[in-house]
Amino acid sequence: MTATIVKFYQTGTHTVGNRLLDPEHRSVQADMRRTNSLNSGHRACQGCGEALGARYAIDAAMQATDNQLIAANATGCLEVFSTPYPETSWQIPWIHSLFGNTAAVATGIAAALRVKGRTEVRVVAQGGDGGTTDIGFGCLSGMFERNDDVLYICYDNEAYMNTGVQRSSATPGAARTATTPAVGAAPGNVFGQGKNLPLIAMAHEIPYVATAIVSELRDLEAKVKRAMEIRGARYIHIFVPCPLGWGTASNQTIHIARLAKETGVFPVIAAEHGELTKVSKIRKQLPVEDYLKPQRRFAHLFSPTPNLAAIAHIQALADRNIRRFGLIDAAPVGAAAGAGDN
Amino acid sequence: MEKPFAITLDVGSSLANKTGSWRTCRPLYVDRLPPCNNACPAGENIQGWLYHAESGDYEQAWRVLTQDNPMPAVMGRVCYHPCETSCNRGQLDESVGINSVERFLGDQAIKLGWKFNPPETVTGKHVLVVGAGPSGLSAAYHLARLGHRVTIQEAGPFAGGMMRFGIPKYRLPRDVLEAEVQRILDLGVTLQLNTKVENIEESMQTGKFDAAFLAVGAHIAKRAYIPAGEAARLLDAMQVLRGMEGEEKPMLGRRVVVYGGGNTALDVARTAKRLGATDAIIVYRRTREKMPAHDFEVEEALQEGIMIKWLSTIKNMSDEGTLTVEKMELDEKGFPQPTGELETLETDSLVLALGQDVDLSLLDGVPGLEIKDGVVQVSHNMMTGRPGIFAGGDMVPSERTVTIGIGHGKKAARNIDAWLRGELYEPAPKHALAEFRKINPWYYEDAPKTVQPTLDQARRQSTFEEVVGGLNETNALFEARRCLSCGNCFECDNCYGVCPDNAVIKLGPGMRFEFNFDYCKGCGICSVECPCGAITMVPENV
Amino acid sequence: MLKQCEGSHAVAATVALCRPEVICAYPISPQTHIVEGLSEMVRDGTLQNCEFINVESEFAAMSVAIGSSATGARSYTATASQGLLFMAEAVWNASGLGLPIVMTLANRAIGAPINIWNDHTDAMSMRDAGWLQLFAENNQEAADLHIQAFRLAEELSLPIMVCMDGFILTHAYEGVDIPTQAQVDAYLPPYEPRQVLDPREPVSIGAMVGPEAFTEVRYLAHAKQMQALKLIPQLAEEFQAQFGRDSGGLIRTYRTEDAETVVVALGSVLGTIKNTIDDLREEGRKIGVLGITSFRPFPTAAIGEAVRYCERVVVVEKSFAVGVGGIVSRDVRTAMREHPHPIYAVIAGLGGRAITKDSLRQLFLTVMDDKLEALTFLDLDWNAVNRELERERITRRSGPIAENLLRDLGVVAARVG
Structure with missing residues (x-):
């Protein structure tokens, strides 16, 4: 009998915590002393993915830096729901300047810290997809190119949610937004090439680029931690479903994120100096319909008659992600092995 | 710091904004009844003891287990584990190997000499237990732990009852049985062997017992009329299996035919094989699908070379050992009907395994008792029509398995305890069942069941060594950790982590969580993302 | 040093x-x-x-x-x-x-x-x-x-x-x-x-x-x-x-003590204005200049006080609010609310056009006679402007103003046309 069962931990690292894991493998979010950098009382919608992603990322950054952190925040939902006078939900030194200049503000903060010899204090810039891929893109690219010591985090909910769900350059093809209504011959957003900011960041060959998703907390935290071990320009792109903008139930936020990953719609990867270093594999591949169907922004793809061409197009994009990043292992996964990626 | 008006704010001040007022639904922590617990005839808190096993605290696991069942090493071998049949994990990959973990815990306890904690109080009451089978031993154990004095009177020369006389050694090694019996006796239970209770009223009066629990096993084999020659070697299953416990092993010959389709038939056939039979053939009147024996036992028997003649009945047996067998066919309702087609089968002995009856003679003359279909009728609290006399196991209307017997013993003990105090035992209300659809299986690691090692075929042909081996610590741990903890919080921290509003308060290890309704907006993510379905959403009264 | x-x-x-x-x-x-x-x-x-x-x-x-x-x-x-x-x-x-x-x-x-x-x-x-x-x-x-x-x-x-x-x-x-x-x-x-x-x-x-x-x-x-x-x-x-240097402050006045006419300006043009004023003073004309150093905050009180006793104010400004006129002059007018005098806005030096002493002298002489329009453009080429306006009057669509003007001025080579 050769039953060589290696470490198996019931829920492995899939759950937020796991009493069976060594303390060093537990998540920041499981910690009773986590910072709650974004505290209760914020005005985000019920089930907000961005609120969740921001707390995940910033708490992890706080732990990685021993609470020596300053954040610059772009205009957008995150800013509006966290700091309406007279209350702020932030527990960390935080500044909001403008919509499109967050990366540059962060550069200024980093420069000030360097000149003051306080390099133990680290800088995070954060914004939504609009503030990152559109209006803030120039400043972001400049920050990358100069390799300033800033971690930029984009919370991508694929449209301008704060202003009422208008299209951004991160809005996927066929998605209905307030400015890409589901009417006419090609309803919803156009199928362009999109603006794949993680790949653009990789093209800058900055020290660290990663994508993450609110449904994979450990991976997200590990990436923030890794980012904080590195000096220079770093970029993390976090996929954060928006119940309001996507037309999903408030309790589905994490589930939808998971579907985005399991269908290959959103690849979860990491790269250092422009080279791919980590790929989070798809656990159980699903067709893109499973991801699209629960979202009202894609409802026109299914009724009154299914838009098979558009669905096939989205499937092809997912398949390309799977091919390009190797999201599925060619070899069968060992049956009883493994405890996740701890 | 001099903070400019309105533009610069004090950190964390949003706590003043009680977003709980947005809520239309509120989350609620619930405990649901895990299907394994629900299915266990012994009423074990399976999920409860697996929880401790998961963290490697086997002694605590054993202690939780033995709150309900004092014989895990036996149970881990002979139980037909309906818990595994109902296990939700079976719908995911394969059921958790609960039975094998139970056996591991039982074996650990024997190996490391774990003992039961003695009762904290002594009641001064004295209870007679008739029969040292699973039900009697179980009742004795529970009564003793409740502080009662217990005397077991056993007609036979050994304790164990059907665990000894009905289950072959290769399924239950006797040292395991003895160790677990001894541990019960170590609680101060008196065991009187070779003491047959002829008349229960008398025995109770003589011994000044305050109550009695009757747990006599079904040792009397049912006979079917089969015309047989004088010299034909015709035995019953109980003779064979009981004989295995004595000095003189039964003489069955090289060709053995067993008649019947229950587990006992298989036990006898497999025993015959081990005693040297070249041909061990089971004759059964229906099909494999209709066979009452458990499929895994059929499978093991077939692996060992046992042959089974389906759809056959035995008409007669000659002196020379020639059996006349008639082929049967199933009618529309699935009942076997004779076809008139006959054949012969040569054998050295024929063993009848057609079921057993209980010897109820000890009840003769007891007023108020009702006996129906060969068993004693009891009320829901296990008491017979005679106040103070309770009964369980094979004696009462029920399926007859060791586990059910153990369960009867526990239930009877609790009722006896209450009755002795002049009360009525009220079991705690059961939670709603934790159904599979309430589970979020994503969160569990993929992990098919650990297959227990099985003894080499060659050794199974000739020895009575245990066929199915135990798990080692590594795979017992693995198996325990496959538990989904259906319907009960196992502190995975998911709710604490996934709340976008930090509205879940973590109370610390073992203390679970609380909602902070000042800030909970009622989004419901915690409920959807709870792996085990322990959070439900209820409408808010607005 | x-x-x-x-x-x-x-x-x-x-x-x-x-x-x-x-x-x-x-x-x-x-x-x-x-x-x-x-x-x-x-x-x-x-x-x-x-x-x-x-x-x-x-x-x-x-x-x-x-x-x-x-x-x-x-x-x-x-x-x-x-x-x-x-x-x-x-x-x-x-x-x-x-x-x-x-x-x-x-x-x-x-x-x-x-x-x-x-x-x-x-x-x-x-x-x-x-x-x-x-x-x-x-x-x-x-x-x-x-x-x-x-x-x-x-x-x-x-x-x-x-x-x-x-x-x-x-x-x-x-x-x-x-x-x-x-x-x-x-x-x-x-x-x-x-x-x-x-x-x-x-x-x-x-x-x-x-x-x-x-x-x-x-x-x-x-x-x-x-x-x-x-x-x-x-x-x-x-x-x-x-x-050891007088630098900064809100405003800086030059020969305004008894001035009937006060010129207001910002920046380097103050030097040329002072030279022009020196000449006019030698001719006995009561004119002085007020330089605004702090435009924001606007020193309303200081300016009001400085121009309180003059008879007129002329603001020479290098900026122009299209559709209205002067920018600095409007703020200066606010400063004169208590003691209103005539105020003239002169738009000068736009896009780097030199502000010459000659032009300023001519300007100041005119203003001292109160013959200046409330809004004046120093050295404006009226011919060029009028030709373009005329062309626009005739043909609604006339092409970019800048190009047409340059063509009129002969600055653009023939190939453009």
């Missing part, structure tokens, strides 16, 4: 003495020589403890300064013209957040048509942005104003634009007394930020403020600028005590 040097160089050397900690810049003419000089000083170690950041736009330049200033670093940048407009959003933001950034504005016209030469349109476009705006008359003052600006900005926690005329000052060689480090250190203490991003005492800076408090926030910004009206003369006085 008196040094013959380019204005940009003088400013760069002086800014360096102010110990800036973060300098961020994007090149735009005519500001380039200033930031080139600073970059060199950072590189060669002359200027230590300073980060020089080459950003990708003026918008980023101001944004970097916002970040660094909010983190407690003395922050400096320089720009001009289109650059100022490109950073406009951040300009407002810096003042709104109360960050004491000092920025040199090498004044330049705004296009289209694109024009790299001097006027004050850029500064005027940001006059309501909440920044203090100080205008230098010459290179010495340009240098000196920067020292005062850092002090003033940090005391008020407000940003300051030091405006100096592009090319006319930035690229002009003059003798400038560059102070010593010890002198500057004695005048300008290290920056102690009013609010700072620091993990030791976390705060949230930049909240969203609704109708319930927005007016109050704006009023408080105004109140702070009003405080500057007192502070600016004090600092100029202290400056004089420390450096």
Whole structure:
């Protein structure tokens, strides 16, 4: 009998915590002393993915830096729901300047810290997809190119949610937004090439680029931690479903994120100096319909008659992600092995 | 710091904004009844003891287990584990190997000499237990732990009852049985062997017992009329299996035919094989699908070379050992009907395994008792029509398995305890069942069941060594950790982590969580993302 | 130490003495020589403890300064013209957040048509942005104003634009007394930020403020600028005590004591105006000039007092509000509310057109006869303008004004037509 069962931990690292894991493998979010950098009382919608992603990322950054952190925040939902006078939900030194200049503000903060010899204090810039891929893109690219010591985090909910769900350059093809209504011959957003900011960041060959998703907390935290071990320009792109903008139930936020990953719609990867270093594999591949169907922004793809061409197009994009990043292992996964990626 | 008006704010001040007022639904922590617990005839808190096993605290696991069942090493071998049949994990990959973990815990306890904690109080009451089978031993154990004095009177020369006389050694090694019996006796239970209770009223009066629990096993084999020659070697299953416990092993010959389709038939056939039979053939009147024996036992028997003649009945047996067998066919309702087609089968002995009856003679003359279909009728609290006399196991209307017997013993003990105090035992209300659809299986690691090692075929042909081996610590741990903890919080921290509003308060290890309704907006993510379905959403009264 | 040097160089050397900690810049003419000089000083170690950041736009330049200033670093940048407009959003933001950034504005016209030469349109476009705006008359003052600006900005926690005329000052060689480090250190203490991003005492800076408090926030910004009206003369006085030079202040008058006519202007044109006035004074004409150093905050009281006893005021301004007229003159008129006199707005020197002594003399003679229109354009080529207007009257679509004018003027080669 050769039953060589290696470490198996019931829920492995899939759950937020796991009493069976060594303390060093537990998540920041499981910690009773986590910072709650974004505290209760914020005005985000019920089930907000961005609120969740921001707390995940910033708490992890706080732990990685021993609470020596300053954040610059772009205009957008995150800013509006966290700091309406007279209350702020932030527990960390935080500044909001403008919509499109967050990366540059962060550069200024980093420069000030360097000149003051306080390099133990680290800088995070954060914004939504609009503030990152559109209006803030120039400043972001400049920050990358100069390799300033800033971690930029984009919370991508694929449209301008704060202003009422208008299209951004991160809005996927066929998605209905307030400015890409589901009417006419090609309803919803156009199928362009999109603006794949993680790949653009990789093209800058900055020290660290990663994508993450609110449904994979450990991976997200590990990436923030890794980012904080590195000096220079770093970029993390976090996929954060928006119940309001996507037309999903408030309790589905994490589930939808998971579907985005399991269908290959959103690849979860990491790269250092422009080279791919980590790929989070798809656990159980699903067709893109499973991801699209629960979202009202894609409802026109299914009724009154299914838009098979558009669905096939989205499937092809997912398949390309799977091919390009190797999201599925060619070899069968060992049956009883493994405890996740701890 | 001099903070400019309105533009610069004090950190964390949003706590003043009680977003709980947005809520239309509120989350609620619930405990649901895990299907394994629900299915266990012994009423074990399976999920409860697996929880401790998961963290490697086997002694605590054993202690939780033995709150309900004092014989895990036996149970881990002979139980037909309906818990595994109902296990939700079976719908995911394969059921958790609960039975094998139970056996591991039982074996650990024997190996490391774990003992039961003695009762904290002594009641001064004295209870007679008739029969040292699973039900009697179980009742004795529970009564003793409740502080009662217990005397077991056993007609036979050994304790164990059907665990000894009905289950072959290769399924239950006797040292395991003895160790677990001894541990019960170590609680101060008196065991009187070779003491047959002829008349229960008398025995109770003589011994000044305050109550009695009757747990006599079904040792009397049912006979079917089969015309047989004088010299034909015709035995019953109980003779064979009981004989295995004595000095003189039964003489069955090289060709053995067993008649019947229950587990006992298989036990006898497999025993015959081990005693040297070249041909061990089971004759059964229906099909494999209709066979009452458990499929895994059929499978093991077939692996060992046992042959089974389906759809056959035995008409007669000659002196020379020639059996006349008639082929049967199933009618529309699935009942076997004779076809008139006959054949012969040569054998050295024929063993009848057609079921057993209980010897109820000890009840003769007891007023108020009702006996129906060969068993004693009891009320829901296990008491017979005679106040103070309770009964369980094979004696009462029920399926007859060791586990059910153990369960009867526990239930009877609790009722006896209450009755002795002049009360009525009220079991705690059961939670709603934790159904599979309430589970979020994503969160569990993929992990098919650990297959227990099985003894080499060659050794199974000739020895009575245990066929199915135990798990080692590594795979017992693995198996325990496959538990989904259906319907009960196992502190995975998911709710604490996934709340976008930090509205879940973590109370610390073992203390679970609380909602902070000042800030909970009622989004419901915690409920959807709870792996085990322990959070439900209820409408808010607005 | 008196040094013959380019204005940009003088400013760069002086800014360096102010110990800036973060300098961020994007090149735009005519500001380039200033930031080139600073970059060199950072590189060669002359200027230590300073980060020089080459950003990708003026918008980023101001944004970097916002970040660094909010983190407690003395922050400096320089720009001009289109650059100022490109950073406009951040300009407002810096003042709104109360960050004491000092920025040199090498004044330049705004296009289209694109024009790299001097006027004050850029500064005027940001006059309501909440920044203090100080205008230098010459290179010495340009240098000196920067020292005062850092002090003033940090005391008020407000940003300051030091405006100096592009090319006319930035690229002009003059003798400038560059102070010593010890002198500057004695005048300008290290920056102690009013609010700072620091993990030791976390705060949230930049909240969203609704109708319930927005007016109050704006009023408080105004109140702070009003405080500057007192502070600016004090600092100029202290400056004089420390450096022995009269520099800065709110306004500067020249021969206005008995003037019947007071000319008002900002920046380098004051020199030419003074020369013209000297000539007219020799001819017995009672005329003087008032230079506005602090355009924001606007020294309403000081100006009102200075022009109280004159008979007329003429504002010569290098900026123009299309559709209305003068910009500075409108503010000056406000200052004369208590003692109204006729006021003339003269738009001059747009896009770098030279303001000559001759033209000014002619202008002043006309105004002293009260024969000037309320809004006048100095040296306007009426022929060119009228031809274009006529053409437009006839044909509704007539092509770009600039091109047509240039064709009329014979500037554009025949191939264009």
